[in-house]
Amino acid sequence: MTDFTIPILEDQAGWAARYTTGWLKHHQDTGQFDWKLYEKPSNAQPIAGGAVKLSQARVVLISSAGGYLRDSQAPFDAPHPYGDYSIRLVPTGTPLNQIAIAHDHYDHASVDADRQVLLPLRHLEDLAREGVIGSVSPNVINFMGYLPDAARVVDELIPHIIEAVYAEQADAALLVPS
Amino acid sequence: MGLIARAVEQFGVATTVATWNGDRTWLTRPPRVLFAKTARGSTLGAPGDAAQQRRVIEATLALLERDAPLEPVTLDEA
Numbered sequence: 001m002t003d004f005t006i007p008i009l010e011d012q013a014g015w016a017a018r019y020t021t022g023w024l025k026h027h028q029d030t031g032q033f034d035w036k037l038y039e040k041p042s043n044a045q046p047i048a049g050g051a052v053k054l055s056q057a058r059v060v061l062i063s064s065a066g067g068y069l070r071d072s073q074a075p076f077d078a079p080h081p082y083g084d085y086s087i088r089l090v091p092t093g094t095p096l097n098q099i100a101i102a103h104d105h106y107d108h109a110s111v112d113a114d115r116q117v118l119l120p121l122r123h124l125e126d127l128a129r130e131g132v133i134g135s136v137s138p139n140v141i142n143f144m145g146y147l148p149d150a151a152r153v154v155d156e157l158i159p160h161i162i163e164a165v166y167a168e169q170a171d172a173a174l175l176v177p178s
Numbered sequence: 179m180g181l182i183a184r185a186v187e188q189f190g191v192a193t194t195v196a197t198w199n200g201d202r203t204w205l206t207r208p209p210r211v212l213f214a215k216t217a218r219g220s221t222l223g224a225p226g227d228a229a230q231q232r233r234v235i236e237a238t239l240a241l242l243e244r245d246a247p248l249e250p251v252t253l254d255e256a
Contacts, residue, residue, distance in 0.1 A: 006184070009206075042206060050245055054239055054240070110225045117221065124235075127235070158181065162189050166189070174239060175193060176196055177195070177196075
């Protein structure tokens, strides 16, 4: 696991304790979601990072739309009340009609009409051909963005994503939430 | 996405986020973020509007050519 100098989630232990005794306990006790009890994750400290020359950069797309390969990958566990913290790698050249969506927490009307509103694979290929970016990484990193447990995001999801970003040999990442 | 951006940036890979939900995203202090006035479920623009999608993507990618941290940049795309 990468050792981060600056916390990904400040006061993670305190946040996790409040989540567990607040929102999570309420749902476990009642079966009801009470979002008034949910503390949105927050940070105060910024993260510094160097610029890249876009025309020479290999860009990886990280999407929370819940995309997966319809014929060969298991869907995300979209109905799970506490989320699914796994990832699916989808080859960037995949025809858009071979990508299915598993995510129960946004309206799929737009992404069903046009995958590129969340998964801009063809646009990124065009940008690489035009020289705006250096190249696109071989795979898109996908996850399902309903993730109420921010501590699990840090401890489970992010290590998967870091490993994938490393494997893609990316210089830059475009993150597109749904 | 902000938490993921913070981790990937510290790993040494520059990050940029496009979001329709700027207030929520900014709470986590990602290194670079573009606020688009688009809709939930169609972050990069309207379905079928490839030109708008390209404008949002290119504006988001352009932030990578600047050192982080950046204040959020708002793109007037709706």
